Amino acid sequence: MLDSARVRRRRGAITAVVTAAAALSLVATASPGLAAPLPADATGTSYYVSADGPAGADGRSPDTAFRTIQQCADVAQPGDTCLIGSGTYRETVTPARSGTADAPIVFRAAPGAKVVVSGAERLTGFTPVGQNDLAAVVAADPFAADSLFSRAVADRKIFSVPADLGPAGAEAQVFTDGAMDIEASYPFPGTDLLDPVVERAKAGSAGATIVDPALTRPAGYWNGARALTSYWYITTTGTVASSAVGSVTLTTAPVCVHKVVPTDTWYRLSGKIGELGHPGSYFYDAQAKRLYVYSDDNPNRHRIEAKARDLAFDLTSASHVRVEGVGLFASTIRTGGTSTGVTLDGIDGRYLSHYWDVTRGTTNCGENVTRGVADTGIVLKGTGNTIRNSTLRFSAGNGVSLGGYGNTAVDNAISDVDYAGTYAAGVAVQGHSQTVMHNTMQRSGRSGINLQWNGVAGTTTGPDRIAYNDISGYATLSLDTAAIYSCCSARMEGTRIDHNVLHDPNPRPGGVYPFGMSGIYADNGMSDLQIDNNVGWGNPEGTVELNGLGSGSHDNAVYNNTGGMTLFYVREPGQSTGTKIYNNIGPIKGIDRATEGGLVLSNNLLDGDPLFVDAAAHDYRLQAGSPARNAAIPLPGVNDGSTDPVPSLGAFQYGAPAWQAGVRP
Structure with missing residues (x-):
């Protein structure tokens, strides 16, 4: 039987650092x-x-x-x-x-x-592309005559096969020997889409033109190409209307707050066969229904597959079903709005979802932000459904999506998700009364957990619980985000975010807009959250970030966190009434005048040495001489367990056993 992935963690002090290999290993x-x-x-x-x-x-x-x-x-x-x-x-x-x-x-x-349910079909019968084939391609696209593609044909590196992979070339997904190939594009991103090679605009405007001297292809070459652009917290897709040496102009400007900003906007152009010239790449001609691959040897000696189905198990009309020890490839599992009692245990899922068309014709933030949030990855709708003990890797969207209410994701190792760079996440939480605990999440295009709030007709809303998760390597493709991100202007019914370890975001190098990136971010007027006993490091805005813009940040309880915080737009009268910030360790940005908004700050250790056991090794327990001992406001259920007469500041009570986050052994 496929054994569930388990993360082996150090005992004693906080056990926060997990290697990807350990977190994502699977034994069969x-x-x-x-x-x-x-x-x-x-x-x-x-x-x-x-x-x-x-x-x-x-x-x-x-x-x-x-x-x-x-x-x-x-x-x-x-x-x-x-x-x-x-x-x-x-x-x-x-x-x-x-x-x-x-x-x-x-x-x-x-x-x-070892069982694998696959959404892919094998392709065979590849033939080498020769000069006669090249002439036919050039007849349709004259720019292919002198290109990476034509040179690769001369080197006998290009092969093709008839294939119907759907009407949109960018939505096709191709695999060689179990690894995803990359669509031919400029710049070629490499085969790791969570750590891609990027090219940034050197000049541009709020309009639709990208200027970059690196664009050396002749005038007209990029006409009709697909353009992916990313700036700040928005990734969009569009079409090139015209191109010249050194620039491309899109049919419409990127939507929402997105714009072309020199050195910040990064882009990728695809849809031109002339760019097919890198190992691990393909080009799909949707009109001719032909797949071209770059290969150093005969691809018929390899397992070439293309995605043909979205679902391995369609449980949208099913309840009380268990799926145990099963692998998924290029497919996923989905329950429906009436599903209950479904348990997924020990799933080994790879390539759960795939898409590149992000904007899909919208003219505002809408779908280009949210595509994939509710319907990608393992999708649990309905109520009382669970995914546990599973290893989930590679998804353009989520690792897991929780809709409905009363569903659970526990003890899962999730990585390499949201490579499309939208608001998808390791776990996307919608609906209400959801539980996300003891998961290890690594490498996400945006956030580890995207926490939203939706009522469900006919139900009484209740709080979510987000606890004991270890999240790292977030923000690889997007900024203004967090390991655990929530937005916008919602009352969260006392949702508790506690005992999480949140660390080491990995934003793209080279940009000049490093805004955001915190452990927990309650953005644009989130209220009625309890955020307690979380630990973070390497987060530029600290472990906790509150932004009162919009409806204000009201009635939030921020207790006993370690790693500092940032306060935005909470200073005007009435903007943060009812919010209490007690017993935390670490500096607070934006603290000046913060209490004018109504929030209360008390018993926080903002500067000086807390005397952690070993901060360099991320052991944030307290030494005997720590000024954080006997210094906290007692909060039953939050800071119990100290061997001192009075509780400690921060996430670890002096003398109490250290709690552990992430997948349990």
Whole structure:
């Protein structure tokens, strides 16, 4: 069975630093094990599935195993188990019926089996692109005659195959030997989209023109190309209307607050076959329905695949279903608004979602900010659904999206998400009463957790709980964000954000607008949050950031955090009434006149040496001589546990066992 990813963490002091390899490792045994004993919790019939099962089998024994998981899903009744043998299953599994609370339907990898449900289909029959083929391409695009592509053809590095990958070339997704290839583009970003090579505008305007001497292609070359631009907190896509040596002009200016700002705006141009000249790249001609790949050897010797399906398991009409120990490739799992009691356990998901068309015709912040937030990654809607013990890597959108209410994400290792650079996140939290605990999140284009607030018709709203998560490497593609980001002008019903470790954002180098980047950011008038016992380092704006712009930052409780904070737009009368900032350790930016807005500051250690055990190693427990001891306002349920008569300031009570964040062993 695929073992769930577990992060091994140091004991004693705060155990905050986790290597990507440890956080995201997945162990699988080699034996397919279909004939192994049935699980002890099986309450109904157990069916068998094997990738090489005989046609017409009934699934009742290993020798008569179903060939597809869907065949088992068609017959499984409440209490039944589909025991799945090793193999790659290229299908979308849709249960014919739901289980019950006492008798769920279970889809489980057999003991020792490595199961992958794939949304991709294999492509074969690639042929080398020769001079005659090149002439046909040049007839359609004369600029391809003297290009990276034509030189790669001469070097016998380009191969092609007929393929229908949909009507939009930029939305295609191609893989070689399990790794995603990159669309031909300038600049070629490399194969790590969370750490891409970028080119920045050297001049421009609030209009639609990018000026850059690095744009050396001849006039007209980029006409009709797709343009991705990113500035501040907005990534947009558009079309090039005209181009000259040293500049491109888009059909419309980037939307929202986005604009072309010298040295800050970075861009990427694609949709031209002439740029196909780098290992690991492809070009898809949607009109001719032909895929071109750059390869140092014959691609038929490799496993070339293209995404064909979004869903591995379609649970939008299902409840009380369990999926255990199953791998996902180029696909995901989605529940629906009426789903309840769905549990996903030990999922190994890679390439959960993919898209590049961000703006999609909007003329304001709208969809270009939010595309993918509610419907990408593992999507849990409905109520009472859980994903746990899972490893999720690579997504243009989220790792997990929680909609509805009362859903849970716990003990998951999530990385390399939001490579499209929108408001997607490691975990996107919408709806209400959601729980996100003990997850380790690394490398996100924007935030680790994007915390929004939506009522659900017919339900009584309740607080979310965001706790004991370890989040690092956020803000790789976007600024004005946080490891845990929330916005805008919402009352959060007492949502608690506590005991999180938030550290080391990784913004793109070279820009001059380093705004934002905090551990927890309550942006543009968020109210009724409790933010306590969080630790952060490497965050330019500190562990906590409050921005009262808009409706004001009211009734927030900011207690016992370590790592400093920033206060914005909370100084005018009435702008921050009811907000209490107690017992924190670290400097506070914007503290001058802050109390004029109505907030109360008390018992905070703003400067001087707190005498941590080992700050250099991120051990923020207190030494015996620390001035933070016996200095806090007692807050039951927040700063309990000190061996002193009075609680300590900061996130660790003196003498109490140190809490730990991230995935539990």
